Amino acid sequence: MTAAFRSEREFHFSSRDFEEVRKMIYDHAGIALSDAKEDMVYSRLARRLRATGIRTFKEYIDYLKAGHTEEWEAFVNSLTTNLTDFFRENHHFNILRDFLRTRQERPIVLWSSAASTGEEPYSMAMTAVETFGNFNAPVKIFASDLDTNVLKKCQEGVYPLERLKKLSPDRQQRFFLKGAGERSGLAKVRPELRAMVEFFQLNLLAPTWPIRQPLDAIFCRNVMIYFDKPTQHKILTKMKPLLKPDGLLFMGHSEALYHASDLFRLRGQTAYEHAEAAKAGKRM
Ligand SMILES: C[S@@+](CC[C@H](N)C(=O)[O-])C[C@H]1O[C@@H](n2cnc3c(N)ncnc32)[C@H](O)[C@@H]1O
Numbered sequence: 179m180t181a182a183f184r185s186e187r188e189f190h191f192s193s194r195d196f197e198e199v200r201k202m203i204y205d206h207a208g209i210a211l212s213d214a215k216e217d218m219v220y221s222r223l224a225r226r227l228r229a230t231g232i233r234t235f236k237e238y239i240d241y242l243k244a245g246h247t248e249e250w251e252a253f254v255n256s257l258t259t260n261l262t263d264f265f266r267e268n269h270h271f272n273i274l275r276d277f278l279r280t281r282q283e284r285p286i287v288l289w290s291s292a293a294s295t296g297e298e299p300y301s302m303a304m305t306a307v308e309t310f311g312n313f314n315a316p317v318k319i320f321a322s323d324l325d326t327n328v329l330k331k332c333q334e335g336v337y338p339l340e341r342l343k344k345l346s347p348d349r350q351q352r353f354f355l356k357g358a359g360e361r362s363g364l365a366k367v368r369p370e371l372r373a374m375v376e377f378f379q380l381n382l383l384a385p386t387w388p389i390r391q392p393l394d395a396i397f398c399r400n401v402m403i404y405f406d407k408p409t410q411h412k413i414l415t416k417m418k419p420l421l422k423p424d425g426l427l428f429m430g431h432s433e434a435l436y437h438a439s440d441l442f443r444l445r446g447q448t449a450y451e452h453a454e455a456a457k458a459g460k461r462m
Contacts, residue, residue, distance in 0.1 A: 223235070274395065285318045289320040292323055292397075293332050306319075319375045334366075389420055392421075399433070402433045410438070414435070
């Protein structure tokens, strides 16, 4: 960023301000922002300054530190990255389908731990319906995210038709209701599919998580990339006892768990199992 460009900014944003923001979001959510993210942070938070009428970043930071919880939520929501898609990394859903067929206990409990706007948990639900052949599949899906804005979208389950393009016509028809009139151009997840998913806010960095049921599989995809290695290890250590001994953990394609081989071991393409399960020679 050139000095000339910086001076054209609407609000002064010093390196000290950036450092403060970096520390606040790291301490709260584990999100580690690199130097390269300075422009992104400026433009996302400048919107918050406009919305609140606060005139400088220093004042905005002091306002947050004074404990204004509503603005804290907006601050956190502004700094998350929510890119997702239906059946993203499709191979995981093939592995999930085969895995569901092997499960004996009921219900089969799955967790989408960084669900974003819902494409991931609904893809899990679609896979379950397709595997068991009906909407009464014995599968319960928990969907959580830190960001309360995306969680609302996840709960509503309404998407622009554009987003559904990658789904086959059969899936579009079976799992969505197309809007008409004012809602044309939108599609809503069918209530039967939505009923399979339970939503709640969860910060992966929080000391405790409200999950009591043993989990058959955890999807923790494309979120670990925002955390440093010690934070990743801490989160994986907490996930491990929640996952049944023969359960599966799905990670994003760029999130290999070499640094956590004491906890999990590769079982399929970026699908992991308990390190001990693998040593005992258990296989799908
Ligand atoms: C890039 S999206 C990934 C969505 C989906 N898992 C996928 O792979 O398509 C990352 C999500 O992680 C969430 N996130 C970031 N930090 C988090 C934290 N500390 N706890 C829970 N979710 C977090 C963000 O809000 C965002 O929705």
